[in-house]
Structures are given as C-alpha cells and as structure tokens.
Amino acid sequence: MMMKKFILVICGVVLSLLQGCSRGSEVQREEKSFVELNGQLSVQGNRMVNQQGEATALHGVSFGWHNWWPRFYNKGTVRWLVTDWNTAVVRAAIGVEPDGAFIDNPEQAYNLLYRVIDAAIADGIYVIVDWHSHNILTEEAKDFFATVASRYKDYPNIIYEIFNEPEYDSWDDVKAYSEEIIKTIRGIDPKNIILVGSPHWSQDIHLAADDPITGYDNIMYTVHFYSATHKQYLRDRVEYALNKGIPVFVSECAATEASGTGSFDMEEWALWVQFMDKHRLSYVMWSIADKDELCSMVKDTTSPASHWTENDLKTWGIKVRELLRSKEGE
Known part of the structure; x- marks a missing residue:
C-alpha cells in the first residue's frame, strides 16, 4: 500500500513538472515580440505575408509631424505604445517642408527618427519611415532614404513610406518619382517593404492599380482616409485595386473629417475597420x-x-x- 502511494506521489510530481514546462514554453512563446514572431515581411500577390508565408496585418499609430511634436519621439513613448496599447507598428512622420522640418534642420530630423527606430527595434515592433511631404522633392528624398537604408538595411523592422500625400501631382509624375526613390533604396536594401503614395492625398489608388510600378518586389500602395469625409467610394477604389492584384497598406486614417477637426463619424469608421479586417489590411x-x-x-x-x-x-x-488592445493575440 505504501509503495502504491509512493508511486502515485512520484507520478503527480512528474506530471506537475511536465505541466510546468508546458506552461513555461507557452509563456516563452507569448513573450516573443511581434517581429520575432513574424520576421521579415514581404509581399505575395495583393497580401503582405510574414516569414512563414502567412498573410499578416499590422495595426498601430502614427506620430504627428516630428518638427511640431518632437517630445513624443522617444523610447519611453514607443515602449508605452507597445506594452499598454499593443501597438505592432509605429509611423515616424518626418516633416519635410515647414519651418524646422527636414529641409530646414536635417540633423534634428535624423536624431528624432533614429530614436523612434531604435526604440521600435528594441521593443520588437515594425516602424514606418515616413517622408511626410506633399510635394515632389526627388533629390532630397533620395539622400534621405539612402542615409536611412544604409543605417538600417539589415533590420526586418523597417518599412519605407516614400511619399506621404501627393496633392496635385499626376500619377505619371508620382510614379516616376517613386521609381527613382525605389531604385535608390533597392540599391542598398533589397528586401524591406516600400510604401508608395498616390495623387490627391493618397486616395487615387485606382490610378496606380491601372498602371502599377513593375520590376521590383515588396512594393505596396498606401491609402489614407478620414471616415467623416471618405466613405464608400474610397472603399470601392481599394477593392478595385485589390481585385487587380495591388497590395494595399492604410498608413494613415482617423474617424474625423479630413481636416482633423469638425466631427467624428464612428458609424463610418466601424465600416472601414470591418472592411480593412475583412481584407487583412494593415492600418x-x-x-x-x-x-x-x-x-x-x-x-x-x-x-x-x-x-x-x-x-x-x-x-x-x-x-x-x-481597438489596438482588442487585437492582442491576432
């Protein structure tokens, strides 16, 4: 009888140890960062996929213009967005034309950008390097992206957004500009995803869909929307592009009017979120x-x-x- 009790006790201990090991491995898996889990992103067809070839989507936030809100461009803000908001990607909006922006003070722009990139790498999330311009400035953009790519080309965390919002340029002009910048980046960084804008504040994606850039891998096209202004017609354009095999990334959006003020349209915002999630779009x-x-x-x-x-x-x-916290575990 004593021998049976002894054997039962031993079995219980072994089972507990095995369960503990199992729980430990689960904790270890859960503690892996988003980049550790997904690795090098790439584009297959009209989808962004992770290193396992699985369709994936990034959800996160954009910083405001670096020249006006530099106090948020630091590792503490990035860490809080990761740990408390469940952010998988941040966007560093490097202003270009205004006073104090890149053209006026490139040293500050690089310093603030590098703080955000280094913090994103340390916390295992993705980071969009956003040339936050409304005009074609080809030579300045080539120098900027060559500098950034040379520094970070070996990190899978990096995504390049080469033209925030073209305003009145034609798609022919935006395409020609984009091909120049892509060529510059690809001469240094052959793999990380590049985001291309389209005319009229990155809303004319149907034009890009009819005449896409060719000859390069891992290219996606951005759409920007503000749900109180941009409604079903823009979702129709996105669907048109997707149906033509164009990969789409929503790199800027909100539930307000396009001016950033006015009023919210949360019903339309809910429709946008449902649409983006249905199509596995990053936003x-x-x-x-x-x-x-x-x-x-x-x-x-x-x-x-x-x-x-x-x-x-x-x-x-x-x-x-x-919304971001509701995405935890996805």
Missing part, C-alpha cells in the same frame, strides 16, 4: 500628438509623453487604444 491611425484637433490622441501639453491615463487622452486616443 495606422493618426496621430500621437497634443494638437488642438479631434484626431490628435493626447489631450494637451500638460499630458505626459507616455504612461497616459484616460484623463491624459482625447476621445480618439481612448478609442484607438481600445
């Missing part, structure tokens, strides 16, 4: 800034640069945090 929401507008997420200049409570956030910031 990045605008913006981590304390500007006095609806689509800025931080309440005001008295709010800290991270570790926000709900009292530190505007309505839009609270909504975005809730």
Whole structure:
C-alpha cells in the first residue's frame, strides 16, 4: 500500500513538472515580440505575408509631424505604445517642408527618427519611415532614404513610406518619382517593404492599380482616409485595386473629417475597420500628438509623453487604444 502511494506521489510530481514546462514554453512563446514572431515581411500577390508565408496585418499609430511634436519621439513613448496599447507598428512622420522640418534642420530630423527606430527595434515592433511631404522633392528624398537604408538595411523592422500625400501631382509624375526613390533604396536594401503614395492625398489608388510600378518586389500602395469625409467610394477604389492584384497598406486614417477637426463619424469608421479586417489590411491611425484637433490622441501639453491615463487622452486616443488592445493575440 505504501509503495502504491509512493508511486502515485512520484507520478503527480512528474506530471506537475511536465505541466510546468508546458506552461513555461507557452509563456516563452507569448513573450516573443511581434517581429520575432513574424520576421521579415514581404509581399505575395495583393497580401503582405510574414516569414512563414502567412498573410499578416499590422495595426498601430502614427506620430504627428516630428518638427511640431518632437517630445513624443522617444523610447519611453514607443515602449508605452507597445506594452499598454499593443501597438505592432509605429509611423515616424518626418516633416519635410515647414519651418524646422527636414529641409530646414536635417540633423534634428535624423536624431528624432533614429530614436523612434531604435526604440521600435528594441521593443520588437515594425516602424514606418515616413517622408511626410506633399510635394515632389526627388533629390532630397533620395539622400534621405539612402542615409536611412544604409543605417538600417539589415533590420526586418523597417518599412519605407516614400511619399506621404501627393496633392496635385499626376500619377505619371508620382510614379516616376517613386521609381527613382525605389531604385535608390533597392540599391542598398533589397528586401524591406516600400510604401508608395498616390495623387490627391493618397486616395487615387485606382490610378496606380491601372498602371502599377513593375520590376521590383515588396512594393505596396498606401491609402489614407478620414471616415467623416471618405466613405464608400474610397472603399470601392481599394477593392478595385485589390481585385487587380495591388497590395494595399492604410498608413494613415482617423474617424474625423479630413481636416482633423469638425466631427467624428464612428458609424463610418466601424465600416472601414470591418472592411480593412475583412481584407487583412494593415492600418495606422493618426496621430500621437497634443494638437488642438479631434484626431490628435493626447489631450494637451500638460499630458505626459507616455504612461497616459484616460484623463491624459482625447476621445480618439481612448478609442484607438481600445481597438489596438482588442487585437492582442491576432
């Protein structure tokens, strides 16, 4: 009888140890970063896929213009967005033309950009290097992306957005510009994804779909929308592009009017989210800034640069945090 009890005790201990090991391996898997789990991203057909060839989508936030909201361009803000908001990608919006932006002060632009990139790499998320311009500045953009690509070409975390929002340029002009920048980047970084804009604030994706860039791999096309302004007609354009095999990445969006103010349209926003999730589209929401507008997420200049409570956030910031946290485990 004593021998049977002894054997049962031993079996119980062994079972507990095995269960503990199993739980340990689960914890280990859960603690892997988003980049560790997905690795080098690439494009297959009209989909973005991870290193296992599985369709994947990134969800995250864009910083505001670096020249106006530099206080958020730091590792503390990135860490909080990862740990508390479940952000898988951040977008560094490097302003180009305004006073104090890249043309005026390139050293500050690079320093702030590198802070965000280094923090994203350290925390295992993806980072979009956004040339936040509204005009074609080919030589300046080539120098910028050559510098960044030379520094970070070996990191799978990097995504290049080579033209934020062309305003009135034709697709022919935007395409020619994009081919020049892509050629520059691909001479240094052969693999990381490159995002291409389209005319009229990256909404004329149907034009790009009819005449896409050829000869390069891992190219995607951006769409920007603000749900109180851009409704079904723009979703129809996106669907048209997808049906023609064009890979789409929503690199800027919000639930406000395109001006960033006015009013929210949460019903239309819900339709957009449903549409993007249905098609496994990545989306990045605008913006981590304390500007006095609806689509800025931080309440005001008295709010800290991270570790926000709900009292530190505007309505839009609270909504975005809730949406990103709901994506945990996807």
